[in-house]
Amino acid sequence: xxxxxxxxxxxxxxxxxxxxxxxxxxxxxxxxxxxxxxxxxxxxxxxxxxxxxxxxxxxxxxxxxxxxxxxxxxxxxxxxxxxxxxxxxxxxxxxxxxxxxxxxxxxxxxxxxxxxxxxxxxxxxxxxxxxxxxxxxxxxxxxxxxxxxxxxxxxxxxxxxxxxxxxxxxxxxxxxxxxxxxxxxxxxxxxxxxxxxxxxxxxxxxxxxxxxxxxxxxxxxxxxxxxxxxxxxxxxxxxxxxxxxxxxxxxxxxxxxxxxxxxxxxxxxxxxxxxxxxxxxxxxxxxxxxxxxxxxxxxxxxxxxxxxxxxxxxxxxxxxxxxxxxxxxxxxxxxxxxxxxxxxxxxxxxxxxxxxx
Amino acid sequence: xxxxxxxxxxxxxxxxxxxxxxxxxxxxxxxxxxxxxxxxxxxxxxxxxxxxxxxxxxxxxxxxxxxxxxxxxxxxxxxxxxxxxxxxxxxxxxxxxxxxxxxxxxxxxxxxxxxxxxxxxxxxxxxxxxxxxxxxxxxxxxxxxxxxxxxxxxxxxxxxxxxxxxxxxxxxxxxxxxxxxxxxxxxxxxxxxxxxxxxxxxxxxxxxxxxxxxxxxxxxxxxxxxxxxxxxxxxxxxxxxxxxxxxxxxxxxxxxxxxxxxxxxxxxxxxxxxxxxxxxxxxxxxxxxxxxxxx
Numbered sequence: 001x002x003x004x005x006x007x008x009x010x011x012x013x014x015x016x017x018x019x020x021x022x023x024x025x026x027x028x029x030x031x032x033x034x035x036x037x038x039x040x041x042x043x044x045x046x047x048x049x050x051x052x053x054x055x056x057x058x059x060x061x062x063x064x065x066x067x068x069x070x071x072x073x074x075x076x077x078x079x080x081x082x083x084x085x086x087x088x089x090x091x092x093x094x095x096x097x098x099x100x101x102x103x104x105x106x107x108x109x110x111x112x113x114x115x116x117x118x119x120x121x122x123x124x125x126x127x128x129x130x131x132x133x134x135x136x137x138x139x140x141x142x143x144x145x146x147x148x149x150x151x152x153x154x155x156x157x158x159x160x161x162x163x164x165x166x167x168x169x170x171x172x173x174x175x176x177x178x179x180x181x182x183x184x185x186x187x188x189x190x191x192x193x194x195x196x197x198x199x200x201x202x203x204x205x206x207x208x209x210x211x212x213x214x215x216x217x218x219x220x221x222x223x224x225x226x227x228x229x230x231x232x233x234x235x236x237x238x239x240x241x242x243x244x245x246x247x248x249x250x251x252x253x254x255x256x257x258x259x260x261x262x263x264x265x266x267x268x269x270x271x272x273x274x275x276x277x278x279x280x281x282x283x284x285x286x287x288x289x290x291x292x293x294x295x296x297x298x299x300x301x302x303x304x305x306x307x308x309x310x311x312x313x314x315x316x317x318x319x320x321x322x323x324x325x326x327x328x329x330x331x332x333x334x335x336x337x338x339x340x341x342x343x344x345x346x347x348x349x350x351x352x353x354x355x356x357x
Numbered sequence: 358x359x360x361x362x363x364x365x366x367x368x369x370x371x372x373x374x375x376x377x378x379x380x381x382x383x384x385x386x387x388x389x390x391x392x393x394x395x396x397x398x399x400x401x402x403x404x405x406x407x408x409x410x411x412x413x414x415x416x417x418x419x420x421x422x423x424x425x426x427x428x429x430x431x432x433x434x435x436x437x438x439x440x441x442x443x444x445x446x447x448x449x450x451x452x453x454x455x456x457x458x459x460x461x462x463x464x465x466x467x468x469x470x471x472x473x474x475x476x477x478x479x480x481x482x483x484x485x486x487x488x489x490x491x492x493x494x495x496x497x498x499x500x501x502x503x504x505x506x507x508x509x510x511x512x513x514x515x516x517x518x519x520x521x522x523x524x525x526x527x528x529x530x531x532x533x534x535x536x537x538x539x540x541x542x543x544x545x546x547x548x549x550x551x552x553x554x555x556x557x558x559x560x561x562x563x564x565x566x567x568x569x570x571x572x573x574x575x576x577x578x579x580x581x582x583x584x585x586x587x588x589x590x591x592x593x594x595x596x597x598x599x600x601x602x603x604x605x606x607x608x609x610x611x612x613x614x615x616x617x618x619x620x621x622x623x624x625x626x627x628x629x630x631x632x633x634x635x636x637x638x639x640x641x642x643x644x645x646x647x648x649x650x651x652x
Contacts, residue, residue: 122452131629142622302468309464316458
């Protein structure tokens with residue numbers, strides 16, 4: 001186990017805790033860049049999906065994992081991003097401008113969702129955001145002059161100046177760059193006063209208010225930032241699929257995002273990426289294990305979503321910290337090697353955490 | 358007269374679907390009042406209830422009433438198993454975890470239903486004593502299927518009311534929902550109350566599913582209608598049983614009026630628009646009591 005002697009305040013919030021951490025992240029990025037050389041096109045395109053979903057889950061993680069505000073309507077921001085970018089590029093706006101515009105519009109709408117969130121918490125917020133998701137979905141269906149309704153619309157492939165991103169490998173690099181930028185931005189937000197205010201709100205709203213944190217400002221800000229990232233992810237998603245319709249942005253997608261951050265591990269940016277990767281590769285995993293299943297079960301179409309639901313339940317019941325939690329425990333085990341105590345991570349059992357009393 | 362009939366029929370269909378929303382919302386509210394858990398899988402209870410009734414009627418040749426009763430009882434047992442296996446360990450966890458757990462449960466149940474032999478992903482129907490019957494009053498034609506939903510909902514509510522008002526267990530349940538600690542001191546077994554809450558709630562869900570079957574038919578995705586019960590429950594204040602029913606009726610009637618008199622598309626979002634409006638103006642719902650949160 002390594003102990004760091006902290007000599008000044010800034011060491012607490014610096015981006016990389018140890019110098020070696022920086023090195024390992026650099027190695028990871030280089031590794032990610034080299035991946036398409038050894039993988040086939042299909043896996044590469046799955047990797048692009050992981051990157052895109054990770055951008056969205058990093059956004060949702062900032063809101064749910066760090067600010068403690070649940071949102072069951074994030075598919076709406078995803079959809080707003082996708083449609084904004086698709087419509088703008090079809091009108092001839094360059095992609096480099098359409099991408100941030102998609103994020104900004106989603107973020108702007110996020111502010112309006114953040115406003116009712118000031119008065120709502122927990123369950124009520126979950127239901128209100130779910131309602132918002134339904135309303136946006138219906139708007140996408142009905143505003144036919146703009147979105148072409150249920151028929152869906154074609155999305156132009158991405159090009160930046162002379163560069164085009166048409167093959168799987170090219171698109172993978174594009175999403176990877178955006179993902180790295182997103183994570184860097186999120187990391188930096190989290191160590192800034194804004195991010196620390198968000199974490200304070202999550203841990204105790206009353207305590208945060210007592211410290212002089214403006215609830216209104218930071219909650220709406222959290223919604224806006226989160227919606228911005230999700231909108232950006234939506235924009236990429238539209239260009240990747242080259243065809244979007246409102247079906248791609250229903251409540252099931254919002255639930256999928258939530259499932260990703262829970263399975264990945266709430267309250268860590270690593271978790272956001274792990275969760276996205278896990279959910280994207282889950283169908284592949286199921287196909288691989290199908291040979292070992294009874295024939296009747298393996299032929300069922302509902303198998304995937306049944307396992308998906310089961311996975312969410314098992315993680316919440318047995319590993320609430322998700323994949324990142326497993327990783328932390330394993331790491332801790334080796335760091336402490338002969339002295340590891342299982343109860344280090346044991347959660348305090350609270351029988352009365354009432355919101356009403 | 359023409360207009361009058363049209364309005365009456367719209368109102369009737371609104372009230373009948375509103376009863377279903379109300380029953381599902383009642384399921385949420387019962388569980389929420391007792392355990393502060395929100396069951397997002399309540400819609401799936403409807404699916405299970407409907408499929409059990411379907412099998413009993415079409416395969417085993419039971420009568421509609423016997424199937425209704427058995428499906429309700431069966432769902433009660435299912436609720437008991439669920440509470441013991443999964444949900445008891447979650448009391449006191451953050452809202453978020455519980456919401457996601459029950460969503461996962463919903464996925465699991467819905468997909469498992471599609472895997473049961475002879476159930477699958479198709480749409481089914483069964484005949485009830487009310488199929489194709491209508492009550493006529495001059496020009497006015499009222500469908501018995503809808504009237505039956507309304508009458509049976511009223512009957513169920515009266516039974517539940519009597520249970521909560523006059524039986525020892527009912528009073529114990531009300532006491533527990535007011536103050537768990539005090540209830541324990543009075544010698545009430547809170548665990549048993551929780552189990553019974555889940556039993557009743559799941560049974561009400563199954564009952565609603567069987568009632569709904571003649572209108573929407575039996576399908577693995579019929580549980581999605583349960584999502585509309587959230588606005589109903591919130592409108593009623595989430596911890597008020599009469600509130601849940603009234604909320605359901607308001608949502609149902611608004612929806613069917615919007616379906617007839619507003620442009621297409623409004624029907625599906627009307628409930629959610631009302632919900633967000635209510636939450637902004639009166640976050641505790643129409644019947645809820647604002648309770649101060651302790652730190």
